[in-house]
Amino acid sequence: MVIESVAKIVEDRPLFCIAAGATVQQACEVLDRENVGALPVLDGDRLVGLLCERDVICRAIGKHRAAEETAVSEIMTPDPKTVPRDASVATAMQTMIRGGFRHLPVMKRDEVVGVLSMRDIPTEYRVMFERYEESRSARHTLEHVDA
Amino acid sequence: MIIRTVGEAIAGRALAWVCPADSILSACKVLADNNVSAAPVIDAARLVGVFSERDVVCRVVLRQLPPGKTAVSDVMTPEPITVREETSLVQAMEQMLRGGVRHLPVIRAGDCIGMLSMQDIPSDYRLQFARYDTAPGALQDVTRRAGTG
Numbered sequence: 360m361v362i363e364s365v366a367k368i369v370e371d372r373p374l375f376c377i378a379a380g381a382t383v384q385q386a387c388e389v390l391d392r393e394n395v396g397a398l399p400v401l402d403g404d405r406l407v408g409l410l411c412e413r414d415v416i417c418r419a420i421g422k423h424r425a426a427e428e429t430a431v432s433e434i435m436t437p438d439p440k441t442v443p444r445d446a447s448v449a450t451a452m453q454t455m456i457r458g459g460f461r462h463l464p465v466m467k468r469d470e471v472v473g474v475l476s477m478r479d480i481p482t483e484y485r486v487m488f489e490r491y492e493e494s495r496s497a498r499h500t501l502e503h504v505d506a
Numbered sequence: 507m508i509i510r511t512v513g514e515a516i517a518g519r520a521l522a523w524v525c526p527a528d529s530i531l532s533a534c535k536v537l538a539d540n541n542v543s544a545a546p547v548i549d550a551a552r553l554v555g556v557f558s559e560r561d562v563v564c565r566v567v568l569r570q571l572p573p574g575k576t577a578v579s580d581v582m583t584p585e586p587i588t589v590r591e592e593t594s595l596v597q598a599m600e601q602m603l604r605g606g607v608r609h610l611p612v613i614r615a616g617d618c619i620g621m622l623s624m625q626d627i628p629s630d631y632r633l634q635f636a637r638y639d640t641a642p643g644a645l646q647d648v649t650r651r652a653g654t655g
Binding site (some may be wrong): 505 | 526532534535537538559560561562563564566567568570573574622625628
């Protein structure tokens with residue numbers, strides 16, 4: 360089976376979000392209850408950030424901030440990269456690898472409709488991408504030597 | 507490249523691990539520095555548990571435990587399911603889905619040599635598993651427990 364667009368991956372999954380003013384404690388309750396690894400952070404209907412387990416580890420616990428007294432907006436990743444719902448899986452993967460993150464909000468115009476996880480990306484795609492990057496950097500080195 | 511065994515999937519990866527007596531604070535630093543979501547807990551060369559970001563979210567934050575004064579052993583998952591390095595990725599995936607876990611310590615001759623993550627499993631394998639599993643109800647249950655985030 361070939362998965363062509365990210366919409367096919369996220370369209371049948373429920374979407375869980377958190378308000379920017381909620382506490383880290385409340386966000387962890389949603390992560391726990393819904394068994395997800397990241398939450399889009401909304402201000403009204405607008406996407407303003409992304410909160411993942413890693414943010415809780417590195418920016419709250421690691422920085423001695425109490426989860427029940429810290430707002431999601433203080434530790435979230437603001438203005439996250441997103442992909443449109445008709446983006447290809449390959450494009451979404453490239454965005455995640457180049458940016459060094461594991462979750463990507465999927466958008467239908469200005470509205471979040473899902474979250475794509477690196478876990479959704481077939482490993483073969485990743486291996487092919489890494490090989491492409493390797494060959495690109497090898498070519499760059501050769502060109503540099505020639506010059 | 508076709509990756510067939512667990513050992514091939516984790517080859518060349520450095521092992522990030524923590525001690526049961528480490529504080530949650532210092533264990534979180536190990537996860538962050540190594541850019542991993544889970545680490546094996548090793549006591550005198552013996553694997554005694556798995557410590558994950560998920561444990562911090564679900565067991566430290568939700569229970570409001572003090573991260574500087576709580577030990578890894580208090581929140582880790584003890585006696586984890588493991589895989590041997592020569593195990594096939596398909597079998598490892600089945601173990602993760604049926605056990606409801608996202609990480610498996612990899613064992614060689616009794617020692618923990620690495621950590622396999624659900625991220626290492628090709629999505630195609632999971633799709634095929636879903637198609638050929640004969641108990642749809644049971645599958646939905648294990649998939650839900652393994653998580654999608």
